[in-house]
Amino acid sequence: MTAPSQVQLCAENLSREYPSGEDRVLALAPLTYTFPAGLTAVVGPSGSGKSTLLNLLAGFDRPTTGHVLVGETDLTDLTEAQRADFRLAHYGFVFQSHNLVGILTAQENVEFPLTLAGMGRRERQARARDLLAQVGLDKRGSHLPSQLSGGEAQRVAIARALACNPPILLADEPTGNLDSRTGERVLSLLQGAAGSGRTVVLITHDREIAARADHHLSVLDGVVTPA
Numbered sequence: 584m585t586a587p588s589q590v591q592l593c594a595e596n597l598s599r600e601y602p603s604g605e606d607r608v609l610a611l612a613p614l615t616y617t618f619p620a621g622l623t624a625v626v627g628p629s630g631s632g633k634s635t636l637l638n639l640l641a642g643f644d645r646p647t648t649g650h651v652l653v654g655e656t657d658l659t660d661l662t663e664a665q666r667a668d669f670r671l672a673h674y675g676f677v678f679q680s681h682n683l684v685g686i687l688t689a690q691e692n693v694e695f696p697l698t699l700a701g702m703g704r705r706e707r708q709a710r711a712r713d714l715l716a717q718v719g720l721d722k723r724g725s726h727l728p729s730q731l732s733g734g735e736a737q738r739v740a741i742a743r744a745l746a747c748n749p750p751i752l753l754a755d756e757p758t759g760n761l762d763s764r765t766g767e768r769v770l771s772l773l774q775g776a777a778g779s780g781r782t783v784v785l786i787t788h789d790r791e792i793a794a795r796a797d798h799h800l801s802v803l804d805g806v807v808t809p810a
């Protein structure tokens with residue numbers, strides 16, 4: 584994989600409270616942390632705040648306090664539209680269910696972010712083909728998501744996440760729906776992405792998968808602790 588430009592991802596006093604009836608839930612207690620390059624596994628029980636953290640790091644959600652810094656850029660300073668542009672160039676995402684566009688083929692799904700980024704047709708077709716080959720799916724380009732297995736769809740989602748060669752890759756339980764062998768394959772793709780200098784943050788319930796990450800965070804009741 585081509586090495587992306589490197590940027591540092593930092594949380595500064597980052598927290599999130601949600602209203603809960605009369606009360607408030609502290610979904611993420613104030614966190615100051617610099618995410619190192621490489622693969623960071625985030626583990627913790629259901630409801631502990633893992634997705635809350637990831638959604639804040641991505642700028643999908645706004646923090647109650649604090650900042651997310653990507654290199655020199657403070658995500659919290661950007662407008663919604665600026666954040667969307669910034670995300671396209673700097674982030675890839677993989678979710679538990681692949682979130683592919685159902686009416687587009689695997690090839691078109693991978694091309695999609697490249698189209699948004701303004702890449703010309705020939706160049707983006709070639710790049711999407713190359714990305715699909717990297718995840719072992721060069722023969723599946725013309726398949727619709729409904730014609731792919733769960734593991735194949737997740738690999739297309741990884742190819743799509745890497746399309747714009749982002750320095751940051753965020754994955755929320757990408758192996759959650761997969762059997763262990765297919766999960767392995769997805770993990771090794773994420774490890775490959777992390778190996779070329781990216782900052783990859785992986786939420787997982789799977790202790791075996793977590794154990795193979797370079798760095799570890801555990802989350803309990805909204806409190807994130809390096810482990």
Ligand SMILES: Nc1ncnc2c1ncn2[C@@H]1O[C@H](COP(=O)(O)OP(=O)(O)OP(=O)(O)O)[C@@H](O)[C@H]1O
Nearest residue numbers: 601602608610627628629630631632633634635636
């Ligand atoms: N939009 C929301 N409004 C109110 N409360 C929320 C919202 N999103 C999450 N929460 C609460 O914040 C806490 C953390 O949720 P979060 O989704 O981050 O957990 P999680 O660790 O990702 O859990 P899981 O492993 O089940 O995905 C939970 O108590 C949840 O109910």
Ligand SMILES: [Mg+2]
Nearest residue numbers: 633634635755
């Ligand atoms: Mg979650």
